[in-house]
Amino acid sequence: MASETSLLKDEDGRAFGSCTFLFVLTTLPALLVLAACGSSKKTTGQSVVTACVLPDDQANSLQGHWSSPPIKIAFHAGEFSAGEKGMIQSAVSTWNTFFSISKGLAIFEVSAAESPVNQTGPTCVGSTIPDGIVLYKRGSSWTRSASAVALTTFCTTSAQGGIPKMYNAIMEFNYRDFFNGAKNPDLESIAVHELGHLLGLDHSCGPLRSNAANVACPGPGSGNFLLSTVMFPTVFFDSGGNGEVKRALHENDQGRANCLY
Numbered sequence: 001m002a003s004e005t006s007l008l009k010d011e012d013g014r015a016f017g018s019c020t021f022l023f024v025l026t027t028l029p030a031l032l033v034l035a036a037c038g039s040s041k042k043t044t045g046q047s048v049v050t051a052c053v054l055p056d057d058q059a060n061s062l063q064g065h066w067s068s069p070p071i072k073i074a075f076h077a078g079e080f081s082a083g084e085k086g087m088i089q090s091a092v093s094t095w096n097t098f099f100s101i102s103k104g105l106a107i108f109e110v111s112a113a114e115s116p117v118n119q120t121g122p123t124c125v126g127s128t129i130p131d132g133i134v135l136y137k138r139g140s141s142w143t144r145s146a147s148a149v150a151l152t153t154f155c156t157t158s159a160q161g162g163i164p165k166m167y168n169a170i171m172e173f174n175y176r177d178f179f180n181g182a183k184n185p186d187l188e189s190i191a192v193h194e195l196g197h198l199l200g201l202d203h204s205c206g207p208l209r210s211n212a213a214n215v216a217c218p219g220p221g222s223g224n225f226l227l228s229t230v231m232f233p234t235v236f237f238d239s240g241g242n243g244e245v246k247r248a249l250h251e252n253d254q255g256r257a258n259c260l261y
């Protein structure tokens with residue numbers, strides 16, 4: 001048994017090249033801004049990837065899977081506003097819509113009731129938590145890296161030659177260092193990414209948690225398609241402190257996710 005973590009790091013600056021300029025000057029919805037940058041593939045009825053597609057250079061990027069979806073999710077009691085819940089629910093819907101089309105599967109189920117369970121990490125020994133995966137909004141109680149916007153931690157059984165089975169997890173959002181007026185990530189985009197981890201996806205590039213080989217992450221402004229994947233490990237901020245908006249699954253995210261379920 002093991003407890004593993006996946007985090008979404010931040011990066012300052014002039015990311016996305018000319019797109020940063022658009023971010024600053026336009027009042028258009030952010031999705032349109034991203035579309036103007038070129039390479040983002042949306043999850044639409046026409047473009048859903050239904051096959052398992054795992055490129056050789058991403059072969060080590062499947063971390064685990066759940067044996068019996070739906071994966072239950074609950075908000076920790078008294079922390080998230082209705083608006084925040086709505087944005088996370090939208091991220092859940094993005095994955096649910098995708099898996100509904102590709103596999104006929106209801107992958108996530110969000111509990112209407114908040115959870116009183118209070119964890120600092122997932123319990124990997126002993127009983128499972130009936131509330132499912134509890135989401136936490138951490139302020140001064142954030143204990144992880146200051147550069148991590150969010151973190152998903154889960155337990156796995158041994159792989160035994162296949163993809164490890166996941167059980168128990170927590171998802172934490174860093175409201176100490178982000179969402180604070182100075183640095184404002186797009187919560188829905190962050191949640192789409194973390195839910196990808198919760199499904200069992202590792203990042204689309206870069207050093208993986210296992211330190212196994214994987215395709216290297218391209219630099220911002222390179223135009224590489226990996227920058228448009230929701231599972232890219234870094235979120236970029238414009239000069240005003242606003243995080244990029246990346247709410248739609250890229251075909252690369254979809255193809256890899258199909259290999260898990």
Ligand SMILES: [Zn+2]
Pocket residue numbers: 006007008009193197203233
């Ligand atoms: Zn991540």
